Amino acid sequence: MRGQQVDALDTPAVLVELDVLERNIERMADFCRAHNVALRPHAKAHKTLGIARRQLAGGASGLTVAKLDEAEAFVEAGFADLFIANEVVGATKWRRLAALQRRATVAVGVDSLAGAQGVAEAARAEGTVVPVLIEVDSGLKRAGVQPGGAALELATHVVSLSGLMLQGVFTHAGHAYAASDSVEVERIGRLEGEMLVETARLLRANGVASPVVSVGSTPTVRIAGAVDGVTEVRPGNYVFYDRMQVGLGSAAVDDCALSVLVSVISRPTPERIVVDAGSKTFALDLGAHGNESLRGYGYDRERDLRLERLSEEHGVLSVPPGRHASVRVGDRLRFVPNHACTTANLAEVLLGIRDGCVEEVLPVLVRGGGR
Amino acid sequence: MRGQQVDALDTPAVLVELDVLERNIERMADFCRAHNVALRPHAKAHKTLGIARRQLAGGASGLTVAKLDEAEAFVEAGFADLFIANEVVGATKWRRLAALQRRATVAVGVDSLAGAQGVAEAARAEGTVVPVLIEVDSGLKRAGVQPGGAALELATHVVSLSGLMLQGVFTHAGHAYAASDSVEVERIGRLEGEMLVETARLLRANGVASPVVSVGSTPTVRIAGAVDGVTEVRPGNYVFYDRMQVGLGSAAVDDCALSVLVSVISRPTPERIVVDAGSKTFALDLGAHGNESLRGYGYDRERDLRLERLSEEHGVLSVPPGRHASVRVGDRLRFVPNHACTTANLAEVLLGIRDGCVEEVLPVLVRGGGR
Numbered sequence: 214m215r216g217q218q219v220d221a222l223d224t225p226a227v228l229v230e231l232d233v234l235e236r237n238i239e240r241m242a243d244f245c246r247a248h249n250v251a252l253r254p255h256a257k258a259h260k261t262l263g264i265a266r267r268q269l270a271g272g273a274s275g276l277t278v279a280k281l282d283e284a285e286a287f288v289e290a291g292f293a294d295l296f297i298a299n300e301v302v303g304a305t306k307w308r309r310l311a312a313l314q315r316r317a318t319v320a321v322g323v324d325s326l327a328g329a330q331g332v333a334e335a336a337r338a339e340g341t342v343v344p345v346l347i348e349v350d351s352g353l354k355r356a357g358v359q360p361g362g363a364a365l366e367l368a369t370h371v372v373s374l375s376g377l378m379l380q381g382v383f384t385h386a387g388h389a390y391a392a393s394d395s396v397e398v399e400r401i402g403r404l405e406g407e408m409l410v411e412t413a414r415l416l417r418a419n420g421v422a423s424p425v426v427s428v429g430s431t432p433t434v435r436i437a438g439a440v441d442g443v444t445e446v447r448p449g450n451y452v453f454y455d456r457m458q459v460g461l462g463s464a465a466v467d468d469c470a471l472s473v474l475v476s477v478i479s480r481p482t483p484e485r486i487v488v489d490a491g492s493k494t495f496a497l498d499l500g501a502h503g504n505e506s507l508r509g510y511g512y513d514r515e516r517d518l519r520l521e522r523l524s525e526e527h528g529v530l531s532v533p534p535g536r537h538a539s540v541r542v543g544d545r546l547r548f549v550p551n552h553a554c555t556t557a558n559l560a561e562v563l564l565g566i567r568d569g570c571v572e573e574v575l576p577v578l579v580r581g582g583g584r
Numbered sequence: 585m586r587g588q589q590v591d592a593l594d595t596p597a598v599l600v601e602l603d604v605l606e607r608n609i610e611r612m613a614d615f616c617r618a619h620n621v622a623l624r625p626h627a628k629a630h631k632t633l634g635i636a637r638r639q640l641a642g643g644a645s646g647l648t649v650a651k652l653d654e655a656e657a658f659v660e661a662g663f664a665d666l667f668i669a670n671e672v673v674g675a676t677k678w679r680r681l682a683a684l685q686r687r688a689t690v691a692v693g694v695d696s697l698a699g700a701q702g703v704a705e706a707a708r709a710e711g712t713v714v715p716v717l718i719e720v721d722s723g724l725k726r727a728g729v730q731p732g733g734a735a736l737e738l739a740t741h742v743v744s745l746s747g748l749m750l751q752g753v754f755t756h757a758g759h760a761y762a763a764s765d766s767v768e769v770e771r772i773g774r775l776e777g778e779m780l781v782e783t784a785r786l787l788r789a790n791g792v793a794s795p796v797v798s799v800g801s802t803p804t805v806r807i808a809g810a811v812d813g814v815t816e817v818r819p820g821n822y823v824f825y826d827r828m829q830v831g832l833g834s835a836a837v838d839d840c841a842l843s844v845l846v847s848v849i850s851r852p853t854p855e856r857i858v859v860d861a862g863s864k865t866f867a868l869d870l871g872a873h874g875n876e877s878l879r880g881y882g883y884d885r886e887r888d889l890r891l892e893r894l895s896e897e898h899g900v901l902s903v904p905p906g907r908h909a910s911v912r913v914g915d916r917l918r919f920v921p922n923h924a925c926t927t928a929n930l931a932e933v934l935l936g937i938r939d940g941c942v943e944e945v946l947p948v949l950v951r952g953g954g955r
Contacts (some may be wrong), residue, residue, distance in 0.1 A: 223676045225953050257896060279897040280860070299897060300849040302860065305594045324850050327913040348850075355898055356850035356858045387895060415681055418732075449869035473953075478671040479695050479727035487727045489651070489673065493929050494953025497868040524758060525628060525925060526650040527726055528671060542698040543673055554896060558864050559930075559952035581951060582596050582844075582865025 214564060217571045224476040224545065225490035227560040231567045233470035234452055235267065241434070241451050242271040250438050253277050253296060255429065255449025258554045261563060261575040262290050264452055275318075277447045279367070283304050286578040288317045296320040296448060298383060298429065300328050300348065300356055307335035311343060320344035320380055324358050324479055329371050334374030345371060345376045346425060347565045351384040351405040351411050364412045372425045373451040373545070381414070381425030383447070384409050389432040389578055395462035402433030406440025413442065453553035457498070466514060471553040471563070473511065475528065477544045490548075491523040492557055498552035511548030516540070520548055585935060588942045595847040595916065596861035598931040600946070602938045604841035605823055606638065612726070612805070612822050613642040618946045621809050624648050624667060625819025626800065629925045632934060632946040635823055635951030646689075648800070648818040652677050657949040659688045667691040669754060669800065669818060671699050671719065671727055678706035682714060691715035691751055695729050700742050715749045716742060717796060720783050722755040722776040739792045742942050752796025753787070754818070755780050760803040766833035773804030777811025784813065803832045824924035831878055837885060842924040842934070844882065846899065848915045857901040857911055862894040865930055871924035882919030887911070891919055 219228065245252040257279040264285065265276055275294030276285050284295050293316065301310055301321050310332065313319045323329040323345050338344045348358035349364050358364050364382065371379045386405035392398045398560075405428050416423040429438040429447035431454075438446040453471040454464035466583045473494060479487035495510050510528070512519035516537065522529040528548075532540075550556040557563060558580055565573035590599065604856040612932070616623040625639045628650040636647055638660065646665030649655050655666050665688065672692050674679055681703065684690045688777035694700040694716050708712045720735050721728035729735050735753065742750045757776035763769045776799050787794040801820035802825075809817040824842040825835035844865060866881050882891035887908065893900040899919075903911075911917075921927040928934060929951055936944035 224674065227953070300858075300860075300913075302847050302849040303595065324852055325913045328849070350852060354856065355895060355900055357852055357895075359852070392841065476673050478673040478699070481695055481721060481728055481730070487671075489671075490953055492867070492869070493924060496863070497870075498863065499868075522726075524726060525929075528732070529726055542671075542696045543702070555863060556953075558896075561952060581932060582598070582861055582927075 214570050214574055219474065219566055219569050219571070220545070222474060222564070222571070224474050225494045226474045227556060227563050228472050228474055228547070229453070229563050229565050230470045231565045231572060233468065234264065237452050237468060237470060238267055238271045241448060242273070244435060244438065245446060246272065248439050250443055251445040253427070253445055253447050254452070255298065255447050256287065258449035259285060259557055259563070260450055260578045260580070263565065263573055263575045265292065269295070277449070278487050281309055282579045284319050286308065286312060288313055288319065293317045296346070298322055298385065300324055301332070302328055302331065307331045311335040311339035311341055313520065314339070314341040314343060318344060320346060322346055322348040322357050323371065324348040324367070326367065326370050329367070329374060329377060333374040333376035333470035342376060342378050344380045346380050346383045346427065347371065349382050349384045349409060351386045351408050352401065353385060353387040355387065357384060360408045360412045361415060365415050365419055365421070369419070372407060372421055377403050379422065381427065382409055382413050383427035385429040386433045386437065387430060389430055390457065390461070392461060398432050399436050402436025403440065405433055406437035406443050410440060410442035426541055431458060432461045450554055455553040456507055456512055456549055456551045458577040466549070469549045471556065472547045473556065474545060474547050477540060477542050477546065480540065480542055483538065484532055484534055486530040486532060486537065488546060489526065491525050491527045493525045494556070495520070495523055495528070495550050496553050497523060497554060498532060507551055511550050513546045513548050516546065518546060585791055585942050590845065590937055590940050590942070593845060593942070595845050596865045597845045598927060598934050599843050599845055599918070600824070600936050601841045602743050602936045602943060604839065605635065608823050608825065608839060608841060609638055609642045612819060615806060615809065616817060617643065619810050621814055622816040624798070624816055624818050625823070626650070626669065626818050627658065628654060629820035630823055630928055631949045631951070634936065636663065648820070652680055653950045655684060655690050656680065658801055659684055659690065664688045666683070667717070669756065671695055673699055673702065678702045682710035682712055683707040685710070685712040685714060689715060691717060693717055693719040693754060694742065695719040695738070697738065697741050700738070700745060700748060701802055704745040704747035713747060713749050715751045717751050717754045717798065718742065718926045720753050720755045720780060722757045722779050723772065724758040725757060727936045728755060728759065731779045732786060735783045735788055736786050736792070738795070739787050740790070743792055750793065752794040752798065753780055754785050754798035754800070756800040757804045757808065758801060760801055761828065761832070763832060769803050769832055770807050773807025774811065776804055777808035777814050781811060781813035802829060802840070803834045821925055826924040827878055827883055827920055827942070837920070838918045842927065843918045844927065845916060845918050845922050848911060848913050848917065851911065851913055854909065855903055855905055857903060857908070859899040859917060860897070862896050862898045864896045865924060865927070866891070866894055866899070866921050867926035867930060868894065869926050873906045878922055882921050884917045884919050887917065889917060
């Protein structure tokens with residue numbers, strides 16, 4: 214497909230505007246340099262080697278991933294410094310995680326004694342040491358120990374286990390995605406950073422070294438990442454942005470790098486347009502953690518059209534009578550999705566485009582739900 | 585993985601109980617024999633050769649698919665009689681569709697003159713004939729011409745185009761998924777069948793042969809498929825069933841053949857359980873066409889637990905204080921998803937299990953959103 218004109222591409226196709234992508238990568242790297250925090254971008258957003266390499270070239274210290282399968286895929290491709298910002302549980306996975314340390318540094322999150330012991334035993338059996346970070350809940354109410362005492366208690370256990378090397382603490386304020394406005398996003402981001410810094414201080418005050426204080430999330434990164442004492446940020450979505458981020462005020466529509474090229478396959482009535490991509494292309498995200506204020510599933514900037522309904526392989530748009538009469542069967546539309554991460558996860562390849570041509574084909578690794 | 589005990593499988597894993605699957609396939613075949621209608625099951629539900637072969641062995645006349653990529657994958661595997669129950673649009677796709685006729689019979693839906701002309705031209709260029717069916721809208725308000733006059737007008741055009749062979753008419757009453765109860769499902773199914781039979785009669789009364797009268801959808805199949813004059817049914821989901829179908833009254837919970845095996849990775853508070861599968865494993869379907877009455881994203885039958893929230897790689901469950909205290913980090917749970925079709929689409933393989941062991945590994949073809 215390399216060299217092909219966008220106009221000639223078969224549909225649906227997931228496109229990435231490389232100029233916009235590279236600008237997004239550069240801006241985040243600039244922010245991190247200005248605030249003297251390490252940037253460890255979350256690769257689950259794109260799962261491609263080409264974008265991960267651009268992130269490292271732009272100054273990222275390593276990558277974040279969401280699961281062991283992703284870590285293995287990036288290690289296989291030569292990446293040397295990864296953090297699985299999630300708990301990894303199960304005897305098979307613990308063995309794989311320990312074995313992976315022979316080829317790269319792969320840190321992992323822990324939030325329970327049982328989880329920490331499992332990792333430690335596998336590490337000892339493999340004759341290696343696994344770097345770990347304590348996950349602390351900053352309000353998302355997902356995984357993670359409570360801030361303060363509970364974090365200290367687990368950290369104290371972790372440092373007592375041979376086979377583990379405690380690196381610090383991390384959190385992900387994903388509840389920012391459910392925020393009603395950018396003021397609430399800011400409040401969440403500030404609390405995220407301050408809470409984690411305070412927890413790290415508590416650990417240190419009790420003799421537990423906690424060099425890494427790592428916060429995440431694209432909406433909160435510029436707030437939490439600027440809190441004094443935070444050492445690392447892990448935004449993921451910022452490479453693409455999407456309708457959710459625009460809705461949260463994290464980005465402008467023109468910052469959105471990823472879009473889906475589709476064809477009109479049916480114009481059954483003047484008020485309806487049907488395209489050849491549905492929930493198996495766009496996913497059904499309305500906001501990662503409950504923000505349902507977004508209407509529809511995608512937005513065509515050029516024609517100001519909104520994807521209203523998705524079946525598995527159809528997208529349906531309603532248009533007011535008399536409007537968009539020129540849109541015909543065979544025409545192309547391009548929609549910015551609600552959530553670029555889950556759209557990318559459904560694609561076999563992302564097509565990196567520049568000046569209207571495909572410049573780079575980016576295969577998506579470890580698509581879908583684990584192996 | 586073949587031969588492995590379910591208890592020893594890595595997670596997440598998408599499991600298919602083969603006994604239940606085979607019973608579902610047999611029952612639908614029995615229904616079709618009893619009502620003397622052809623069964624052309626929709627393979628988009630599973631996208632696996634192993635299940636498609638069971639359907640043909642059980643008496644299906646051929647397969648239905650949702651897009652050209654799926655048709656190509658099944659032809660490649662030796663399937664000879666397919667129907668793409670969708671419009672296929674675009675010069676590249678028309679060429680591929682025409683070329684495919686050399687290896688199999690691949691019929692396609694049309695609902696516009698432009699679409700029909702595109703297929704016809706490609707067929708003539710390839711020196712072949714493409715079988716087509718007119719799509720008629722039975723109330724889903726997606727693709728499809730209106731019943732009656734509009735269908736007749738398009739059919740008359742189609743028979744005038746060389747390169748096409750009109751086989752009949754089809755519809756999909758997907759709006760049944762948004763029905764509030766089984767009474768409404770029945771009403772929709774009856775209208776679906778009656779409307780299409782009437783449209784076929786109109787065509788025939790005007791000298792246009794319409795041998796095939798094909799209806800779809802798992803919720804409506806037993807109603808629409810029993811309408812006198814319907815010749816073919818195209819249910820898909822019935823091989824698995826899922827929470828949506830149970831909610832609509834199409835199946836009992838014990839008819840659900842597909843489930844997702846997950847591990848508990850975090851038990852951060854007594855009221856919360858976190859598992860290692862989220863929207864990238866389960867998808868976010870709440871009902872294909874708007875039925876949002878289902879609460880949560882999956883149901884564990886054994887423990888009566890409901891998946892409440894999904895992040896990309898996390899599933900979160902809330903439990904009442906004091907309940908499920910025995911569920912610990914490392915434990916396994918098994919959830920029936922809301923929508924088995926989109927869950928299967930995210931999996932690399934489905935694991936066919938019997939008597940607690942993996943009997944068959946079923947690779948999922950053409951996952952995600954087209955190429």
